[in-house]
Amino acid sequence: xxxxxxxxxxxxxxxxxxxxxxxxxxxxxxxxxxxxxxxxxxxxxxxxxxxxxxxxxxxxxxxxxxxxxxxxxx
Amino acid sequence: xxxxxxxxxxxxxxxxxxxxxxxxxxxxxxxxxxxxxxxxxxxxxxxxxxxxxxxxxxxxxxxxxxxxxxxxxx
Amino acid sequence: xxxxxxxxxxxxxxxxxxxxxxxxxxxxxxxxxxxxxxxxxxxxxxxxxxxxxxxxxxxxxxxxxxxxxxxxxx
Amino acid sequence: xxxxxxxxxxxxxxxxxxxxxxxxxxxxxxxxxxxxxxxxxxxxxxxxxxxxxxxxxxxxxxxxxxxxxxxxxx
Amino acid sequence: xxxxxxxxxxxxxxxxxxxxxxxxxxxxxxxxxxxxxxxxxxxxxxxxxxxxxxxxxxxxxxxxxxxxxxxxxx
Amino acid sequence: xxxxxxxxxxxxxxxxxxxxxxxxxxxxxxxxxxxxxxxxxxxxxxxxxxxxxxxxxxxxxxxxxxxxxxxxxx
Amino acid sequence: xxxxxxxxxxxxxxxxxxxxxxxxxxxxxxxxxxxxxxxxxxxxxxxxxxxxxxxxxxxxxxxxxxxxxxxxxx
Numbered sequence: 001x002x003x004x005x006x007x008x009x010x011x012x013x014x015x016x017x018x019x020x021x022x023x024x025x026x027x028x029x030x031x032x033x034x035x036x037x038x039x040x041x042x043x044x045x046x047x048x049x050x051x052x053x054x055x056x057x058x059x060x061x062x063x064x065x066x067x068x069x070x071x072x073x074x
Numbered sequence: 075x076x077x078x079x080x081x082x083x084x085x086x087x088x089x090x091x092x093x094x095x096x097x098x099x100x101x102x103x104x105x106x107x108x109x110x111x112x113x114x115x116x117x118x119x120x121x122x123x124x125x126x127x128x129x130x131x132x133x134x135x136x137x138x139x140x141x142x143x144x145x146x147x148x
Numbered sequence: 149x150x151x152x153x154x155x156x157x158x159x160x161x162x163x164x165x166x167x168x169x170x171x172x173x174x175x176x177x178x179x180x181x182x183x184x185x186x187x188x189x190x191x192x193x194x195x196x197x198x199x200x201x202x203x204x205x206x207x208x209x210x211x212x213x214x215x216x217x218x219x220x221x222x
Numbered sequence: 223x224x225x226x227x228x229x230x231x232x233x234x235x236x237x238x239x240x241x242x243x244x245x246x247x248x249x250x251x252x253x254x255x256x257x258x259x260x261x262x263x264x265x266x267x268x269x270x271x272x273x274x275x276x277x278x279x280x281x282x283x284x285x286x287x288x289x290x291x292x293x294x295x296x
Numbered sequence: 297x298x299x300x301x302x303x304x305x306x307x308x309x310x311x312x313x314x315x316x317x318x319x320x321x322x323x324x325x326x327x328x329x330x331x332x333x334x335x336x337x338x339x340x341x342x343x344x345x346x347x348x349x350x351x352x353x354x355x356x357x358x359x360x361x362x363x364x365x366x367x368x369x370x
Numbered sequence: 371x372x373x374x375x376x377x378x379x380x381x382x383x384x385x386x387x388x389x390x391x392x393x394x395x396x397x398x399x400x401x402x403x404x405x406x407x408x409x410x411x412x413x414x415x416x417x418x419x420x421x422x423x424x425x426x427x428x429x430x431x432x433x434x435x436x437x438x439x440x441x442x443x444x
Numbered sequence: 445x446x447x448x449x450x451x452x453x454x455x456x457x458x459x460x461x462x463x464x465x466x467x468x469x470x471x472x473x474x475x476x477x478x479x480x481x482x483x484x485x486x487x488x489x490x491x492x493x494x495x496x497x498x499x500x501x502x503x504x505x506x507x508x509x510x511x512x513x514x515x516x517x518x
Contacts, residue, residue, distance in 0.1 A: 006410040009403070009432050019428075022143065023394065023437070024097065033083070039410070039434050040080040040113070046146070058093075061146040062083050064113050064139070065434070067097070069392065072416070072431040096217065098171065107157070114154040114187070120220070132167075135220040136157050138187050138213070141171070170291065172245065181231070188228040188261070194294070206241075209294040210231050212261050212287070215245070244365065246319065255305070262302040262335070268368070280315075283368040284305050286335050286361070289319070318513065320467065329453070336450040336483070342516070354463075357516040358453050360483050360509070363467070376484040379477070379506050389502075393468065393511070409484070409508050435508070439466065442490070442505040 010035045010071065017074040018043070022067050026050050029074060030061065039065030084109045084145065091148040092117070096141050100124050103148060104135065113139030158183045158219065165222040166191070170215050174198050177222060178209065187213030232257045232293065239296040240265070244289050248272050251296060252283065261287030306331045306367065313370040314339070318363050322346050325370060326357065335361030380405045380441065387444040388413070392437050396420050399444060400431065409435030454479045454515065461518040462487070466511050470494050473518060474505065483509030 013032050020028040020041065027050070030043030046061040047054055087106050094102040094115065101124070104117030120135040121128055161180050168176040168189065175198070178191030194209040195202055235254050242250040242263065249272070252265030268283040269276055309328050316324040316337065323346070326339030342357040343350055383402050390398040390411065397420070400413030416431040417424055457476050464472040464485065471494070474487030490505040491498055 004404055006404045006406050006412045006432055009412040009430060013430075013432075024143065028144075034078055034080045036080050042080045042083040058144075058146045060083060060087075061144050062080055062087075063144045064142050066140065066436065067143045068434050069394065069437045070398070070428075070431050070433045072428045098217065102218075108152055108154045110154050116154045116157040132218075132220045134157060134161075135218050136154055136161075137218045138216050140214065141217045172291065176292075182226055182228045184228050190228045190231040206292075206294045208231060208235075209292050210228055210235075211292045212290050214288065215291045246365065250366070256300055256302045258302050264302045264305040280366075280368045282305060282309075283366050284302055284309075285366045286364050288362065289365045320513065324514075330448055330450045332450050338450045338453040354514075354516045356453060356457075357514050358450055358457075359514045360512050362510065363513045374478055376478045376480050376486045376506055379486040379504060383504075383506075436510065438508050439468065439511045440472070440502075440505050440507045442502045 007035070007037070010039075010041075013071070013073050019072050019074050020063060021069040021071075022063075023069055024067070026055070028058075028061060028063060030058075032071070033060075036065070039068055039071075041065070041068070041071070081109070081111070084113075084115075087145070087147050093146050093148050094137060095143040095145075096137075097143055098141070100129070102132075102135060102137060104132075106145070107134075110139070113142055113145075115139070115142070115145070155183070155185070158187075158189075161219070161221050167220050167222050168211060169217040169219075170211075171217055172215070174203070176206075176209065176211060178206075180219070181208075184213070187216055187219075189213070189216070189219070229257070229259070232261075232263075235293070235295050241294050241296050242285060243291040244285075245291055246289070248277070250280075250283060250285060252280075254293070255282075258287070261290055261293075263287070263290070263293070303331070303333070306335075306337075309367070309369050315368050315370050316359060317365040317367075318359075319365055320363070322351075324354075324357065324359060326354075328367070329356075332361075335364055335367075337361070337364070337367070377405070377407070380409075380411075383441070383443050389442050389444050390433060391439040391441075392433075393439055394437070396425075398428075398431065398433060400428075402441070403430075406435070409438055409441075411435070411438070411441070451479070451481070454483075454485075457515070457517050463516050463518050464507060465513040465515075466507075467513055468511070470499075472502075472505060472507060474502075476515070477504075480509075483512055483515075485509070485512070485515070 030046030104120030178194030252268030256264040326342030400416030474490030
């Protein structure tokens with residue numbers, strides 16, 4: 001990977017499963033379907049995890065960018 | 075669903091019941107009637123939930139975008 | 149109501165009594181007289197409530213938008 | 223009062239004594255001399271109150287808008 | 297003083313000793329040498345106070361505006 | 371190094387291992403592949419550390435800029 | 445020093461050792477090499493201090509401006 005801009009890395013992760021760490025300590029996992037410059041994202045087949053255990057299955061979720069710490073391909 | 079922008083997912087959820095998680099740990103549920111680029115939203119037939127139990131029935135609510143963690147079709 | 153933009157819902161609530169939840173856990177109730185795109189609002193005949201009980205009668209209040217969680221017709 | 227914009231209410235309060243609630247729980251009281259779109263304000267004959275008791279007499283104070291919850295004529 | 301804009305009050309305080317209350321509960325005192333629209337300021341002969349007692353003598357300090365609650369001539 | 375702008379220092383660190391301190395007290399280590407003016411960054415071969423011990427190996431991570439305190443070549 | 449703008453004071457401190465207080469209570473010390481309008485800064489020969497004692501030697505550090513309370517020549 002030879003990205004020069006951070007959003008290129010999100011683009012490379014599109015349609016792949018990602019881990020999303022939130023500022024409140026929770027975690028979303030799901031398939032990354034969309035993102036924008038605010039790092040608002042949409043996940044499909046999303047699950048919420050807390051302290052390593054599954055908390056909720058959510059289907060499609062829109063996550064507001066300013067709640068996100070990091071996004072990483074699963 | 076083949077969205078390229080996150081707001082497309084909100085548009086697809088318009089007039090459907092959604093779950094909205096807030097940064098303060100509370101939750102709104104209601105029919106998504108409107109949203110804007112700040113993720114300010116309007117819900118109808120809204121209910122506030124806390125720790126899984128109904129706290130208030132609110133009718134129409136305007137929720138300021140910067141208080142929102144995530145929005146997901148119910 | 150068939151609003152497409154969130155601020156339309158605030159406009160529909162103008163001159164009506166509204167409940168305003170703040171990020172600090174308090175609540176204002178009063179007649180909504182004005183609002184702007186930052187969700188700065190002005191209430192008349194305003195009361196501050198905390199934990200469900202009246203704390204102060206305030207007359208006219210200007211509330212800074214970034215302190216607001218939600219606004220709902222009473 | 224038939225204001226359409228929130229800042230009109232601040233303008234109507236100019237040169238009058240106002241109560242200013244801050245996000246840190248403290249309160250300023252004083253004569254409102256100036257304000258801007260960020261809700262930065264200047265008070266004269268200002269006093270700082272905490273838990274209902276006078277804490278400091280401050281004369282002229284410049285208060286940064288983003289620390290303010292609400293402003294109300296005293 | 298007949299200021300119409302808040303920054304006029306800061307301009308009137310230039311080269312005078314001011315008290316600066318910070319969001320973290322600390323206080324700077326010093327001669328106000330410069331400010332900008334973000335309320336970034338520069339103090340000379342600055343002292344940091346905490347709970348009413350002198351904590352550090354600092355000489356020239358640049359204080360980032362978003363950490364400031366209020367500025368008042370000493 | 372004779373940099374005049376902060377982002378020049380990040381550019382000099384590109385493709386080198388860096389330490390990234392986050393506001394939540396955690397730390398990422400990895401090879402800096404990309405950054406932008408918001409200080410959004412992408413790390414490769416990333417590890418998350420907490421209290422000095424390895425917590426997770428993450429591969430590629432996108433870190434949102436507003437969660438970052440500092441970035442330093444390892 | 446007869447500065448009219450806060451950034452002039454940072455410019456005067458360039459290539460000099462400065463103390464940087466952070467919002468999380470920590471402190472960086474080092475030679476100020478670069479800054480921008482967001483108060484993002486770069487320090488060389490940087491040290492992190494906490495409660496008055498040296499915690500880490502860091503070499504070059506990029507510090508995100510929104511984490512900074514104040515900057516003062518050492």
